[in-house]
Amino acid sequence: MGRAPCCDKANVKKGPWSAEEDAKLRAYIETNGTGGNWIALPHKIGLKRCGKSCRLRWLNYLRPNIKHGGFSEEEDQIILSLYISIGSRWSIMAAQLPGRTDNDIKNYWNTKLKKKLLGDYRKINNRSKISPQYSPINQEHSNLQGALINSETLISASTVERIRLQMCYMNKGNNDSAFWPICHVQESQLTNLITSPKFVQQHVNPNDTVFESSQIRQEVALQNLHEDTSGSTIGFSMQEENDQLRELDCFKELLEKESMSWWSSEVKEEAMFSCSADSLLLQECMRL
DNA sequence: AACTCCCACAACCGCGGGTCT
DNA sequence: TAGACCCGCGGTTGTGGGAGT
Numbered sequence: 481m482g483r484a485p486c487c488d489k490a491n492v493k494k495g496p497w498s499a500e501e502d503a504k505l506r507a508y509i510e511t512n513g514t515g516g517n518w519i520a521l522p523h524k525i526g527l528k529r530c531g532k533s534c535r536l537r538w539l540n541y542l543r544p545n546i547k548h549g550g551f552s553e554e555e556d557q558i559i560l561s562l563y564i565s566i567g568s569r570w571s572i573m574a575a576q577l578p579g580r581t582d583n584d585i586k587n588y589w590n591t592k593l594k595k596k597l598l599g600d601y602r603k604i605n606n607r608s609k610i611s612p613q614y615s616p617i618n619q620e621h622s623n624l625q626g627a628l629i630n631s632e633t634l635i636s637a638s639t640v641e642r643i644r645l646q647m648c649y650m651n652k653g654n655n656d657s658a659f660w661p662i663c664h665v666q667e668s669q670l671t672n673l674i675t676s677p678k679f680v681q682q683h684v685n686p687n688d689t690v691f692e693s694s695q696i697r698q699e700v701a702l703q704n705l706h707e708d709t710s711g712s713t714i715g716f717s718m719q720e721e722n723d724q725l726r727e728l729d730c731f732k733e734l735l736e737k738e739s740m741s742w743w744s745s746e747v748k749e750e751a752m753f754s755c756s757a758d759s760l761l762l763q764e765c766m767r768l
Numbered sequence: 769a770a771c772t773c774c775c776a777c778a779a780c781c782g783c784g785g786g787t788c789t
Numbered sequence: 790t791a792g793a794c795c796c797g798c799g800g801t802t803g804t805g806g807g808a809g810t
Contacts, residue, residue, distance in 0.1 A: 496778070496804075519795065535796080536779065548777090571798060582798075583778080591776055 493528045497537055501527060505534055506542050514538070540583045547579035551588055559585060559593060 508525045515521060519531035527534065540546070551559075555577055562573045570582035577585065 494780075494803095517795075530780090532781085532796085533779070539797095540778075568799070586799075587777055 492530045502542060540581045545579050556593055
């Protein structure tokens with residue numbers, strides 16, 4: 481037996497909100513607040529809407545101080561760095577950008593920002609030092625892509641996308657990023673790791689998406705790294721796994737010292753968790 | 769002018785987790 | 790402890806408008 485519906489689907493209006501509905505909802509909440517119960521709210525106002533729909537309308541559109549459209553370069557930068565660092569955690573990103581909603585950021589990312597970056601990557605791909613198979617255009621010819629298809633449960637499309645974005649960003653000459661240590665992935669290394677039966681056996685839980693991103697970042701960390709935070713450059717060009725571990729420790733130290741002043745405690749916590757997971761994974765990987 | 773396609777944004781849906789009884 | 794209820798999140802779909810033919 482499935483979950484009971486949150487409202488009577490047959491008797492609620494769906495689709496775009498009218499100005500009248502907006503006015504009713506806004507007036508009620510501004511006077512009385514939400515009352516802590518979105519489900520009951522539409523009945524009180526006399527709206528034929530689902531409570532969840534009311535909540536969404538208020539949070540994403542009617543709430544005061546909401547900004548729509550016109551993302552600045554600075555906001556672009558913050559969104560990009562957060563996406564690479566913590567993935568599609570839209571609500572956390574929204575907390576870093578006053579006036580922006582998670583829905584806004586998600587839409588902006590999916591429709592504009594991602595294309596902006598990957599679009600640039602297509603243009604520069606021919607003279608890239610990065611393997612061309614990372615280009616979306618040439619994906620189907622990539623050995624890596626084959627490995628990804630065979631290891632569907634290992635690496636999600638979003639994870640691959642994040643790697644690609646990191647490379648695009650670095651390839652544009654951005655070595656001054658104040659976020660997760662990033663590097664250039666070698667196709668052979670990535671393929672070897674994700675197809676290693678021992679690694680899969682020991683580490684892969686298809687239901688664990690947190691692990692999935694940590695795993696791939698751990699692999700990413702096997703190459704040259706360049707990290708610059710708060711004006712003090714830390715250069716990484718390490719070959720040994722032990723050095724990779726030290727580098728992760730360095731990043732953890734930076735987090736602990738609150739070097740990324742614009743990161744919230746929530747983001748730092750998330751990054752710290754990933755960093756610790758990466759360290760553990762790297763240590764285990766060294767034993768393979 | 770009519771039609772199709774594409775894009776951006778709004779809204780919906782299902783699920784996981786927290787809280788309360 | 791179990792079940793009901795609700796909230797919040799992230800993925801997906803729907804819709805309207807503009808551009809192109």
